[in-house]
């Protein structure tokens with residue numbers, strides 16, 4: 001679901017509370033019915049990772065790309081920022097044997113994610129922690145994350161630059177933030193500036209040329225199944241989805257989808273120590289510890 005298209009907040013709530021309540025309504029409705037997952041599956045075809053059941057453009061190629069770009073080692077800490085119901089972070093935590101801390105604006109989404117831990121991680125369920133948090137104020141300590149994924153959530157930040165700076169703050173030296181972005185074709189994104197301002201460097205820019213066509217198919221399916229969505233999800237979440245579909249469908253073909261990998265540079269001392277370890281006599285590279293001495297466990 002595209003987070004920019006939810007309806008207006010009710011009066012007594014702060015803007016953040018209002019957005020959180022709207023995402024709650026969507027996640028609760030999605031939890032009650034399999035209709036949304038079924039439409040994502042139809043739109044993505046064989047590329048739909050059933051078990052992950054994301055509310056986003058997350059398909060098998062994206063899971064592969066996240067895995068490859070993060071370059072995590074077992075035991076390291078992954079943060080899933082704007083995790084929704086948690087499928088992406090949990091899938092990566094299991095596949096890469098990493099620890100997971102994930103947060104989302106929606107308490108209902110984080111409760112759903114917590115309930116899915118045992119399915120993905122079995123007896124290691126407590127390797128994953130889900131909490132309510134905001135992209136601009138994660139509440140996580142400096143430099144705690146070896147890797148961060150943020151899939152189709154950055155658009156929900158009131159201030160995207162501030163959100164990237166906050167994610168940069170919690171990234172350990174050498175760690176990577178892998179984030180999906182979508183924009184109008186021909187738009188001039190300020191990615192380098194945003195990365196610089198967060199103390200990060202743009203390591204990779206991967207195009208996702210098939211993604212706009214997937215959104216087009218998905219929005220057409222939502223519109224074609226409008227009555228079923230209203231019946232199974234309830235009027236309010238269904239109308240939010242239909243508003244999004246009608247607003248975005250005409251633009252979908254002119255969109256560009258990318259995945260950015262932003263890296264926090266290794267500090268001078270940790271880079272030097274890594275170089276020393278590589279050149280030390282009687283030391284084979286495979287003897288090296290999985291993490292630099294400065295990255296937290």
Ligand SMILES: C[S@@+](CC[C@H](N)C(=O)[O-])C[C@H]1O[C@@H](n2cnc3c(N)ncnc32)[C@H](O)[C@@H]1O
Nearest residue numbers: 001023054055056082083084105134135153156
């Ligand atoms: C399109 S969904 C994607 C969820 C998940 N990443 C996935 O791919 O399934 C966007 C999510 O971002 C969350 N979100 C939106 N704005 C946020 C913010 N400012 N801080 C934290 N989470 C936010 C929403 O609650 C929602 O669960």
